[in-house]
Amino acid sequence: MGCSLAFYLARQGRSVIVIDRGRIGQGATAACAGGIRAQFSTEVNIRMGMEAKRVLSRFTDETGHTADFRQVGYLFLLTTDDERASFAEAVRLQRRLGVDDVVELSPSDARALVPGLETGDLAGATFCPSDGLAGPNEVTYGFANAARRRGAVILEDTPLDAFLTQGDRVTGVVTAHGQIMSDDTVICAGPWSAAVGARLGLALPIAPSRRQVFVSEPFSGIERRNPMTIDFHTSFYFHPEGDGVLFGMSDPSTPPGEDTTVDWSFLERITAVAQRRWPPLLDARVKTAWAGLYEMTPDYQPLIGPLRPGLWVAAGFSGHGFMMAPAIGRWLAGWMVDGAPPNDLAAFAPNRFVTGALQPEHNVV
Numbered sequence: 001m002g003c004s005l006a007f008y009l010a011r012q013g014r015s016v017i018v019i020d021r022g023r024i025g026q027g028a029t030a031a032c033a034g035g036i037r038a039q040f041s042t043e044v045n046i047r048m049g050m051e052a053k054r055v056l057s058r059f060t061d062e063t064g065h066t067a068d069f070r071q072v073g074y075l076f077l078l079t080t081d082d083e084r085a086s087f088a089e090a091v092r093l094q095r096r097l098g099v100d101d102v103v104e105l106s107p108s109d110a111r112a113l114v115p116g117l118e119t120g121d122l123a124g125a126t127f128c129p130s131d132g133l134a135g136p137n138e139v140t141y142g143f144a145n146a147a148r149r150r151g152a153v154i155l156e157d158t159p160l161d162a163f164l165t166q167g168d169r170v171t172g173v174v175t176a177h178g179q180i181m182s183d184d185t186v187i188c189a190g191p192w193s194a195a196v197g198a199r200l201g202l203a204l205p206i207a208p209s210r211r212q213v214f215v216s217e218p219f220s221g222i223e224r225r226n227p228m229t230i231d232f233h234t235s236f237y238f239h240p241e242g243d244g245v246l247f248g249m250s251d252p253s254t255p256p257g258e259d260t261t262v263d264w265s266f267l268e269r270i271t272a273v274a275q276r277r278w279p280p281l282l283d284a285r286v287k288t289a290w291a292g293l294y295e296m297t298p299d300y301q302p303l304i305g306p307l308r309p310g311l312w313v314a315a316g317f318s319g320h321g322f323m324m325a326p327a328i329g330r331w332l333a334g335w336m337v338d339g340a341p342p343n344d345l346a347a348f349a350p351n352r353f354v355t356g357a358l359q360p361e362h363n364v365v
């Protein structure tokens, strides 16, 4: 997020400094599964996904770097009639907004797309072939290097220690290596954004939550062109990764917190779901696993916008920040430079939990 915003601000002629307490791209982004989609339930997120696909399709022209964007599609598998009805409504909205290639599928159509899928109990599916996967590392460094070429400075190993203030206004930050004065400061510290905001006494409703990912050795049970496949009811998902398969699932019993140790016993629970939904996975040998942090908000929508004079936030992406960064970086840079958001971003208003104007996202994994 920080590197995308830096790129778009630098492109508009603003002088930008990104600070990171470690290395860029090593936070939540390093754990990311790389999914990019426009199949959301809210208008703002559908537009965001469309914009992300547009930027990533032209990423080399825009930044001079590859995004490794593979449009293999996203396939949602729907078990209950309620799920099918709400995804059907979302498909109608997506098509109305210009996602021309999204369709509802029958269970047997879904089975034809992914060999080995068990679809006997499904109520339906949706598929958007232009959704897909991109490289988190490639996109982060693409934005960062393109921002640097436009004059942005990226300071790594530079933790924020405190904010500088004058009355209510934030005038900069104090880091381990000195002070930086700035007209605008943006908190985009991923799962640690609440901890950063707390240094100013802010209570940002963003909680870190562990998610685990497993990757197999080379595996012939999945084809390179197979879509990102999501069993929406259980949140079990998988997609081709190199010569193998990457898979994961949310665990609702995980308490909020910054623990990123891998719980190998969770693999058994995923395997039990896979046995019912996609049995070929049982023949894959797991090569590696990692855990990263989602940055959860109560309505699964991010916090984007001003917090107080001189201070902004772009965080709380609730597991979708990689695909949101290309659009949000551009929209927020436009807002900061022109003084008005280029799109209706009311759903992301940082104070919405006080005003009660919520537009929750339902297509969350």
Ligand SMILES: Cc1cc2nc3c(=O)[nH]c(=O)nc-3n(C[C@H](O)[C@H](O)[C@H](O)COP(=O)(O)OP(=O)(O)OC[C@H]3O[C@@H](n4cnc5c(N)ncnc54)[C@H](O)[C@@H]3O)c2cc1C
Pocket (backbone or CB within 6 Å): 001, 002, 019, 020, 021, 022, 023, 024, 025, 026, 027, 028, 029, 030, 031, 032, 033, 034, 035, 036, 158, 159, 160, 161, 188, 189, 190, 191, 192, 196, 211, 212, 213, 291, 292, 293, 294, 295, 314, 315, 317, 318, 319, 320, 321, 322, 323, 324
């Ligand atoms: C397992 C997993 C799978 C995911 N899959 C997807 C997916 O398929 N698609 C998708 O769109 N999203 C996915 N996500 C979510 C996505 O990875 C995040 O939403 C996104 O990477 C957030 O980016 P960010 O730049 O906001 O945060 P980060 O990448 O966490 O960057 C924040 C940076 O802030 C720095 N920082 C923190 N505190 C300080 C401080 N005090 N001073 C200075 N710097 C600080 C950190 O070092 C870090 O580099 C997934 C997440 C996980 C964990």
